[in-house]
Amino acid sequence: MTPDLLKDAVSPILRVRGTSVLLAALLAACGGKDVRPGAPPAGDCAPLRLERDVNLEGFRADRFEWRDADCKPRSASLVRNDATDPKGWTGGYLRRYTYEVAGATRVCDGSDGMVPGWGIVASHLRVSPPWGNWTRDIRGTWRTLFEGRHHALHEFRWPMELGGHVVDVTVHYLFATGRSHPLYAITHDASGAPPDVINADVRSPYGDIIFDGDGNADISGVGWGDRYRFVTLGAGPLTRASGWDYREPNGVPYTRMWIASPDAEMGVVQTQTWAQKPAGGYWQYPSWGQVDEDGPMPEDWNWTYQLNQYELPEQGPTRSHRMAWGSNFGAVGFREYPRYSDDATLSGYPYQSYSVFMVLGTHTSDPVLRLAAEVEAWQGVRLTATEGRVLDQGPGGVGRDDSVARDVPGYNPVYATWEAEVGANNRASLRFETNGRALANPVLVLRRYTASTPPTRVTLDGQALSADVDYFASVDDAGNALWLTLHRTVTGSAALFVE
Known part of the structure; x- marks a missing residue:
């Protein structure tokens, strides 16, 4: 074998503050399909x-x-x-x-x-x-x-x-x-x-x-x-x-x-x-x-x-x-x-x-360039916590136990997730500041989560969210972690509470 061969329905739950250029571009790219913040896609997310x-x-x-x-x-x-x-x-x-x-x-x-x-x-x-x-x-x-x-x-x-x-x-x-x-x-x-x-x-x-x-x-x-x-x-x-x-x-x-x-x-x-x-x-x-x-x-x-x-x-x-x-x-x-x-x-x-x-x-649908734009936008998002703690360092890759600083506090590029530790009683109060950017369906990982069941209450800007509709949760018992996909596009400032 030669080397060349081998080389070879709009929800009031989300608070929207302003309109981003990125969202306008995404709307155009989708041929007019409604991708406004707070408008979860139709269908059953089984x-x-x-x-x-x-x-x-x-x-x-x-x-x-x-x-x-x-x-x-x-x-x-x-x-x-x-x-x-x-x-x-x-x-x-x-x-x-x-x-x-x-x-x-x-x-x-x-x-x-x-x-x-x-x-x-x-x-x-x-x-x-x-x-x-x-x-x-x-x-x-x-x-x-x-x-x-x-x-x-x-x-x-x-x-x-x-x-x-x-x-x-x-x-x-x-x-x-x-x-x-x-x-x-x-x-x-x-x-x-x-x-x-x-x-x-x-x-x-x-x-x-x-x-x-x-x-x-x-x-x-x-x-x-x-x-x-x-x-x-x-x-x-x-x-x-x-x-x-x-x-x-x-x-x-x-x-x-x-x-x-x-x-x-x-x-x-x-x-x-x-x-x-x-x-x-x-x-x-x-x-x-x-x-x-x-x-x-x-x-x-x-x-x-x-x-x-x-x-x-x-x-x-x-x-x-x-x-x-x-x-x-x-x-x-x-x-x-x-x-x-x-x-x-x-x-x-x-x-x-x-x-x-x-x-x-x-x-x-331009999936590669759209995703590249999303990843770039994430770099300007700020995550803070009033209950729990935003993680600003972690392993530098899979299969590693070292600790490296995150370029964006809370953003883990290993899994493209937003990560924090829960506080007392498995509670977390987090705030996203997107600085004019759009954060679509962010995946969060809450570490030191010790419950064996998903949270009983999740709110966004004080409004209750429904499991399997507004968010998707998984409990990792072995890893003491709660994985949560927020079924929203977040813009501006948004407060997330998990209990």
């Missing part, structure tokens, strides 16, 4: 459901079904990583994803080619051979860490060999009622090797999933975000001769790929800004601020993130749905490595951790 050990055409999978921001059903089937699967892999990836489009279920399966799903762990070494490693042939362990009424965490772990040393890899998937897109959190722990010995990049979540539910359509375009936004021009299809625009400044790292017909988009959005957690790699950044309407595309080895460039022929389009993340070499193993732009250094030792959303939806 509890999350987990089907264990599903036989998915020979793949042993655990299937999570939840309701998205519009209370529509979505599901993700995660293949167990402790035995060889029908494609000759050892699992540990998302094999099937379903969601609704125009009232019908779109079924997105992993490719029948070399890469059978999405969420695969992959890293390249700077010096080859060997090229690096991925989880195709590595048996690992899996477990559902937490299965609540409306929230669930699922874990995979592997001992991955890189350059003759073992890197312990931990991946968590988070599913939450009211949140459309699964969260993928990963940590590479290289502490078992000396520093500055392993010189590897990160490409996870790596994979190939037929995100249009069909697989017979050419890819129309691709794009990504680092400090600027790269996007291909024209209606497509994508070819090596496609024009591109790299002029728009960007806040939150992402990748995206889309098909015009059938209307479909796939992407990845980080839970932090580029300034907080740089992403991307190689040397295309001198093109920041430039446009080339006539093409060609950058050299395949120099795209900021790996997408389908290695499956893009010299002439004509491609139907490859390949997508990965990206970094410079040294992201795993080096105490100092250059960030993308070569103007500062970062640390990849002993840990390299980050979290992203795995996005699937219709291209016309």
Whole structure:
């Protein structure tokens, strides 16, 4: 196998103060659909459901079904990583994803080619051979860490060999009622090797999933975000001769790929800004601020993130749905490595951790860029407490027990959650100040929650909220935590009380 192949109903409950530009933009993007604050989406937000050990055409999978921001059903089937699967892999990836489009279920399966799903762990070494490693042939362990009424965490772990040393890899998937897109959190722990010995990049979540539910359509375009936004021009299809625009400044790292017909988009959005957690790699950044309407595309080895460039022929389009993340070499193993732009250094030792959303939806609804705008808006939100305590530090990633300061007090980028400790009698009085931003369906985690049942009273600005309608709660007994999705879009100032 060559290195190129491997690289590859409006409620009065919410107090609304002012109208944000973001909400106006979202309203336009939704084709006029009412997304005003306090207007929960129509539909029945049923509890999350987990089907264990599903036989998915020979793949042993655990299937999570939840309701998205519009209370529509979505599901993700995660293949167990402790035995060889029908494609000759050892699992540990998302094999099937379903969601609704125009009232019908779109079924997105992993490719029948070399890469059978999405969420695969992959890293390249700077010096080859060997090229690096991925989880195709590595048996690992899996477990559902937490299965609540409306929230669930699922874990995979592997001992991955890189350059003759073992890197312990931990991946968590988070599913939450009211949140459309699964969260993928990963940590590479290289502490078992000396520093500055392993010189590897990160490409996870790596994979190939037929995100249009069909697989017979050419890819129309691709794009990504680092400090600027790269996007291909024209209606497509994508070819090596496609024009591109790299002029728009960007806040939150992402990748995206889309098909015009059938209307479909796939992407990845980080839970932090580029300034907080740089992403991307190689040397295309001198093109920041430039446009080339006539093409060609950058050299395949120099795209900021790996997408389908290695499956893009010299002439004509491609139907490859390949997508990965990206970094410079040294992201795993080096105490100092250059960030993308070569103007500062970062640390990849002993840990390299980050979290992203795995996005699937219709291209016309613009799911990747909308989510990136939401993540950027969260950075300006202020959370305070009069009962309980807002958490301003915590583990730097999954599978870690260290403590790092939060860039935004209360916001945990590992799970994209708002976190605090409860006070006496499991009570918490919190206030969100959004500073002109919109906070849609925020997921809260209240630590040191010792009750075995959900709260008996939840209010927003003094108005009582109804369980399973206005909020979705899950009790994590083992973790002494209450998970709560607030089924509202919060703007201005809003006081939340939980008892």
